[in-house]
Amino acid sequence: MDLFNNLLMGLSTALELNNLLFCLIGVVIGTAIGVLPGIGPIPTVALLLPFTFGLSPASAMIMLAGIFYGAQYGGSTTAILVNVPGETSSVVTCIDGHEMAKQGKAGTALAIAAIASFFAGTMATIVIAVLSVPLSVLALKFTAVEYFSLLVLGLIAAVVLAHGSVAKSLAMVLLGLLLGLVGIDVSSGVARMTFGIPALSDGLDFVPIAMGLFGLGEIIANLERPAERRVVSQSIRSLIPSREDLRAAFPAMVRGTTLGSVLGVLPGGGAALPPFSSYALEKKLARDPSRFGKGAIEGVAGPEAANNAGAQTSFIPLLTLGIPANALMALMIGALMMQGIQPGPQIMTEQPKLVWGVIASMWVGNLMLLVINLPLIGLWVSMLKIPYRFLFPAIVLFCCIGTYGIANSLFNVWLMMGCALLGYFFIKVGVEPAPLLLGLVLGPQLEENFRRAMLIADGDFTVFLSRPISAVILGVVAILLVALLSPAILKTRKEALAE
Amino acid sequence: MTRLRIDLQDLLFGLFLVAVATGTLVATRNLTVGHAADMGPGYMPRVVAFALMGFGLFFTGRGLWRMRVGIAPVQLRPLLAILASVGVFALTAERLGLAIASIVTVILASLATREGRVVETIAFAILLSGAAVLLFVKLLGLPIPIWPR
Numbered sequence: 001m002d003l004f005n006n007l008l009m010g011l012s013t014a015l016e017l018n019n020l021l022f023c024l025i026g027v028v029i030g031t032a033i034g035v036l037p038g039i040g041p042i043p044t045v046a047l048l049l050p051f052t053f054g055l056s057p058a059s060a061m062i063m064l065a066g067i068f069y070g071a072q073y074g075g076s077t078t079a080i081l082v083n084v085p086g087e088t089s090s091v092v093t094c095i096d097g098h099e100m101a102k103q104g105k106a107g108t109a110l111a112i113a114a115i116a117s118f119f120a121g122t123m124a125t126i127v128i129a130v131l132s133v134p135l136s137v138l139a140l141k142f143t144a145v146e147y148f149s150l151l152v153l154g155l156i157a158a159v160v161l162a163h164g165s166v167a168k169s170l171a172m173v174l175l176g177l178l179l180g181l182v183g184i185d186v187s188s189g190v191a192r193m194t195f196g197i198p199a200l201s202d203g204l205d206f207v208p209i210a211m212g213l214f215g216l217g218e219i220i221a222n223l224e225r226p227a228e229r230r231v232v233s234q235s236i237r238s239l240i241p242s243r244e245d246l247r248a249a250f251p252a253m254v255r256g257t258t259l260g261s262v263l264g265v266l267p268g269g270g271a272a273l274p275p276f277s278s279y280a281l282e283k284k285l286a287r288d289p290s291r292f293g294k295g296a297i298e299g300v301a302g303p304e305a306a307n308n309a310g311a312q313t314s315f316i317p318l319l320t321l322g323i324p325a326n327a328l329m330a331l332m333i334g335a336l337m338m339q340g341i342q343p344g345p346q347i348m349t350e351q352p353k354l355v356w357g358v359i360a361s362m363w364v365g366n367l368m369l370l371v372i373n374l375p376l377i378g379l380w381v382s383m384l385k386i387p388y389r390f391l392f393p394a395i396v397l398f399c400c401i402g403t404y405g406i407a408n409s410l411f412n413v414w415l416m417m418g419c420a421l422l423g424y425f426f427i428k429v430g431v432e433p434a435p436l437l438l439g440l441v442l443g444p445q446l447e448e449n450f451r452r453a454m455l456i457a458d459g460d461f462t463v464f465l466s467r468p469i470s471a472v473i474l475g476v477v478a479i480l481l482v483a484l485l486s487p488a489i490l491k492t493r494k495e496a497l498a499e
Numbered sequence: 500m501t502r503l504r505i506d507l508q509d510l511l512f513g514l515f516l517v518a519v520a521t522g523t524l525v526a527t528r529n530l531t532v533g534h535a536a537d538m539g540p541g542y543m544p545r546v547v548a549f550a551l552m553g554f555g556l557f558f559t560g561r562g563l564w565r566m567r568v569g570i571a572p573v574q575l576r577p578l579l580a581i582l583a584s585v586g587v588f589a590l591t592a593e594r595l596g597l598a599i600a601s602i603v604t605v606i607l608a609s610l611a612t613r614e615g616r617v618v619e620t621i622a623f624a625i626l627l628s629g630a631a632v633l634l635f636v637k638l639l640g641l642p643i644p645i646w647p648r
């Protein structure tokens with residue numbers, strides 16, 4: 001019963017008093033930013049990173065993870081009550097959730113969303129626990145050659161499954177890789193692209209880049225749109241769903257959880273893709289599809305479950321292989337590195353307490369979310385009444401202070417300013433910034449492993465194909481790329497993402 | 500939004516990539532490249548720069564070729580206000596201290612929209628500044644001066 005022992009060890013870590021506290025802080029902050037439209041988990045995690053220095057690695061990861069899945073909970077509250085997605089992942093919940101609220105069933109919708117999320121979170125925790133062991137055994141066979149191939153797969157898959165043009169995303173990955181190369185070259189000690197600026201010799205910090213691109217760039221673009229009037233839906237009467245509601249919602253929850261768990265593990269999946277797929281599935285399976293869009297409870301339960309399951313299982317590649325599935329996981333890798341832990345296949349055997357502690361904390365955190373979400377709903381609703389003109393200056397200020405805080409360097413603040421401009425430019429030309437962050441975080445590892453692999457193989461590029469594991473991984477990369485070029489798949493992908 | 504002869508989004512992104520690639524090639528011109536078995540520090544930057552150049556030329560070409568909807572016009576007010584507020588923070592934080600820097604940053608950022616009212620904004624800025632000092636300096640121990648030194 002290795003699995004059982006591991007989970008027990010994880011629970012004992014997660015239930016330590018200070019870890020419980022950080023888990024609570026994480027999920028509360030997560031819910032808050034999830035409720036508020038216009039602030040996503042990425043700038044929030046970036047903002048809090050500098051302040052996790054002093055914590056133990058486990059506490060830091062537990063808190064940051066809590067922000068991520070907490071945000072998924074909070075996002076649905078806004079979607080149901082205001083018809084504005086608090087997070088991109090809750091776009092689908094707007095459709096039927098807000099319709100239910102209009103019919104006076106806001107309480108039921110909120111409760112179903114929370115229960116579906118909790119159910120999915122619990123199941124996903126089990127999935128993570130079961131899958132982690134075999135994956136980490138496989139990972140121990142990895143050398144620089146396999147790891148390089150794996151990094152390539154991670155980057156390519158993240159691009160393929162993300163939104164937007166594939167070619168543009170690939171270009172963004174390369175841009176990220178390039179930014180990752182800035183600084184003193186580890187093996188030769190030569191400064192590269194530092195332009196004589198001493199602050200650049202250690203490389204670019206990714207926190208100012210993430211905050212500039214995701215936080216500030218987004219704010220500027222938001223402000224260009226005319227201010228929206230937010231009407232918070234009527235009072236919430238009963239929070240307890242009827243037995244019929246539960247019976248209708250349960251199968252959708254199970255399907256959503258399954259779908260979300262599978263899609264979440266795939267790089268690039270994370271929290272955005274699963275709810276859309278789940279909604280489409282529920283609509284297809286329903287006896288009367290016309291109910292969808294008019295307050296169908298399955299349209300809330302399925303996507304909410306998928307969303308949470310996906311958010312959680314996207315930790316699997318990170319915790320077992322050290323490969324981030326999306327931009328937020330890239331930040332988590334950064335958090336690990338700041339703690340002096342080298343992310344990679346060995347992480348599970350070297351840091352079992354950390355890995356299992358984080359896994360177990362997810363279940364604990366989900367339980368907390370259920371408790372803080374339903375009874376405290378009034379608090380979150382009142383937060384929605386804060387107008388954006390107060391929110392964004394506060395975000396700008398906190399970004400400035402947070403960026404300064406990573407290294408007490410004003411250079412980072414200037415860098416963030418440049419990235420804000422860059423982020424705004426990317427939004428204007430319609431390019432997703434997430435692949436850039438992945439490239440930036442993985443770049444140094446990619447180069448190091450590539451060099452090491454080439455050193456082992458004496459400059460022979462065929463080494464990547466002559467080793468079986470590496471060959472299989474690169475085969476998958478090739479299939480992905482070929483599939484992308486085929487027009488039929490290109491079309492379905494467009495439709496799937498547009499839905 | 501007007502229909503243009505060119506795809507401005509592709510064109511601008513393409514030109515941006517070409518500029519970055521060119522800049523990289525110039526900046527790394529003196530680094531040893533080496534060869535695959537023994538890579539110099541210039542190997543990876545050059546490989547990436549050439550790939551970026553390829554993408555850049557591709558997008559530039561496609562941008563000139565396709566017809567597309569143009570870009571929504573840039574509004575200078577939010578852009579300049581946000582950038583300026585960050586810049587002011589960078590200029591004042593260490594010299595004038597966090598309290599004053601925060602107030603100035605928040606007021607400048609508030610100028611990004613026309614919705615704000617003067618008194619309200621100033622009061623809010625002072626409130627936020629106090630909160631920031633309490634949270635970051637007192638609670639989280641950020642080593643930054645609070646007042647001018």
